[in-house]
Amino acid sequence: MMKLIAVTAALAAVAMLGTTHAQTSTTGSAPNDAQIAMIAVVADTVDIDAGKMAEKRATNKEVKAFAETMVRDHTAVNTKATALAKKLGVTPEESATSKSLKSDGDKEMAKLEGMSGAEFDKAYVDNEVSYHEAVIGVLDKTLIPNTKNAELKDLLESARPIFASHLEHAKQLQKSLTK
Amino acid sequence: MISSSLEQHRQGVDYEEGTDVQNLHAAIRRDERDLQVRIKPFSLWVMVVCGLTIFFVGFCSSRYAVNFSAASLDSTSPPQSELNPQTVQSNANPARVAQSVGAEADTPAVVHIVMKNMKFDPATIEVKSGDTVEWTNEDITPHTATSAKFDSASIEPEKSWRHTFTEPGSFPYNCTFHPDMKAAVLVK
Numbered sequence: 372m373m374k375l376i377a378v379t380a381a382l383a384a385v386a387m388l389g390t391t392h393a394q395t396s397t398t399g400s401a402p403n404d405a406q407i408a409m410i411a412v413v414a415d416t417v418d419i420d421a422g423k424m425a426e427k428r429a430t431n432k433e434v435k436a437f438a439e440t441m442v443r444d445h446t447a448v449n450t451k452a453t454a455l456a457k458k459l460g461v462t463p464e465e466s467a468t469s470k471s472l473k474s475d476g477d478k479e480m481a482k483l484e485g486m487s488g489a490e491f492d493k494a495y496v497d498n499e500v501s502y503h504e505a506v507i508g509v510l511d512k513t514l515i516p517n518t519k520n521a522e523l524k525d526l527l528e529s530a531r532p533i534f535a536s537h538l539e540h541a542k543q544l545q546k547s548l549t550k
Numbered sequence: 551m552i553s554s555s556l557e558q559h560r561q562g563v564d565y566e567e568g569t570d571v572q573n574l575h576a577a578i579r580r581d582e583r584d585l586q587v588r589i590k591p592f593s594l595w596v597m598v599v600c601g602l603t604i605f606f607v608g609f610c611s612s613r614y615a616v617n618f619s620a621a622s623l624d625s626t627s628p629p630q631s632e633l634n635p636q637t638v639q640s641n642a643n644p645a646r647v648a649q650s651v652g653a654e655a656d657t658p659a660v661v662h663i664v665m666k667n668m669k670f671d672p673a674t675i676e677v678k679s680g681d682t683v684e685w686t687n688e689d690i691t692p693h694t695a696t697s698a699k700f701d702s703a704s705i706e707p708e709k710s711w712r713h714t715f716t717e718p719g720s721f722p723y724n725c726t727f728h729p730d731m732k733a734a735v736l737v738k
């Protein structure tokens with residue numbers, strides 16, 4: 372009897388939470404969790420690729436250190452995201468957002484490819500500022516509010532302060548480079 | 551003769567006893583019926599009380615969890631008597647509690663700092679000379695605790711690093727990976 376009561380009460384509580392959650396997360400063509408996972412992975416990969424190029428090519432010591440942090444942190448987030456997708460049995464799925472992130476990243480890499488010295492440092496840092504601003508915008512407006520799985524949502528929410536920290540870091544560098 | 555009358559008597563007694571027993575059974579059955587009637591609303595009460603208890607336990611534990619995490623960020627919780635004018639602005643209450651415990655026992659304390667959401671928490675702490683500070687990385691990216699006097703090098707997620715402070719002074723430090731992560735240890 373006690374068990375029955377406990378189970379009933381627990382189910383009622385879950386049902387209540389479920390309905391409030393459902394109300395906040397239903398919009399027209401919102402990405403699903405598989406697409407969200409892909410967007411997160413592509414967003415990280417684009418920044419890792421740019422960071423790897425900057426690690427080699429940057430001349431400013433602080434820009435180089437920043438690039439190393441980008442590679443280190445985005446790799447950490449990607450490792451987590453990939454492991455979580457595997458654990459949840461989710462195969463990341465391409466979407467318009469993930470495709471445009473990738474093609475914009477490729478364009479930026481092609482642009483940086485033709486630069487060197489201080490010009491490269493400045494272009495890389497400028498792009499990192501706008502890139503992190505854009506990614507934080509996508510996280511806040513699209514990814515976090517639409518994520519259904521609690522663990523994936525958790526991961527995106529813990530990635531947010533990382534991106535915010537990178538943005539501040541890039542802005543500081545931007546200021547010091549224009550001095 | 552005697553035996554037969556005794557027999558009769560006994561039978562009579564038996565008979566009378568028999569009716570009494572039947573009456574008693576009837577009475578018990580009545581009582582049982584009443585009891586059953588009384589049990590039904592009682593079981594409802596059990597359900598209500600259990601439901602409320604479960605709800606309250608859940609509610610309180612979630613509240614406690616919120617309070618607990620809020621407490622580590624909140625600077626208003628330490629007792630006023632422990633507030634030192636120099637550190638009023640710091641949010642170092644767990645450390646200050648550890649410090650006061652250490653001071654009372656007069657033994658070196660281990661003071662804990664977490665690296666979480668790209669911040670050192672608490673950002674400023676006060677310890678005694680001889681105390682050990684332990685940094686634990688609760689983020690998913692590596693961090694460092696680095697100053698002119700100490701350097702943890704990379705602390706991986708879920709890992710910790712310790713440093714014992716043996717001389718008084720103010721030790722500002724930061725994370726070399728994330729220059730925005732700044733904090734300080736004040737050694738008395």
Ligand SMILES: [Cu+2]
Pocket residue numbers: 668692693694725726727728731
């Ligand atoms: Cu850090």
